Amino acid sequence: MALKSGACRFNLWWVHVDWSEECIHRVSFAKTGEEGPVPPAIRAYCTGSIRATPPLKSVATEENAPYAAVYRAVCRIPYGKTATYGEIAQECDTSPRVVGIAMRRNPTPLVIPCHRVVAKGGLGGFTPDISIKSALLAMEQKE
Structure with missing residues (x-):
């Protein structure tokens, strides 16, 4: 490999x-x-040429990977939509804080679309810069 x-x-x-x-x-x-x-x-x-999450496999979603269940839940958020940290936490039977930690440690953003996970009252965070999250969400919400 x-x-x-x-x-x-x-x-x-x-x-x-x-x-x-x-x-x-x-x-x-x-x-x-x-x-x-x-x-x-x-x-x-x-480039905005496809209107879908890149159909690729991430090492982070493999069964024994840390936070794999959270990452798989995030992968189910449809293109152009968002879910809150709390909604993902409820789906995975964990806490919103754990979801936030998983998003910060996501080794493959875009493949695991962590930009679609938002705070209850706003965008939440994004490393290295929140402007990337804003731009990704804006691109996905264009018709």
Whole structure:
């Protein structure tokens, strides 16, 4: 299983991806980067060319991975929709705080669309910058 690395743009940010043919291992955002190979579904998603979550497998949803149940629940949030930390917590029989910790530790945002998990009274957080979450939600809510 050879690991590949590459990057593409999402608005003013670079999306860095470490992946193999089988699954995505890491997705991160940075202000700098250099164009490189990424799975076509991620590139299409970042340009708004597809109106769906990239249909890729994440290492974080494997059965024994920490927070796997939370990540699988988040993957069921439809494109263009949101759910609260509390709603995901209830579905997974845990607390909203645990959901927040899982979202902060999500190694594969976009594949596990943590930007769709919002606070009861607002956006909640997003690493490295809340503007990315806002831009992702805005892109998904365009008709």
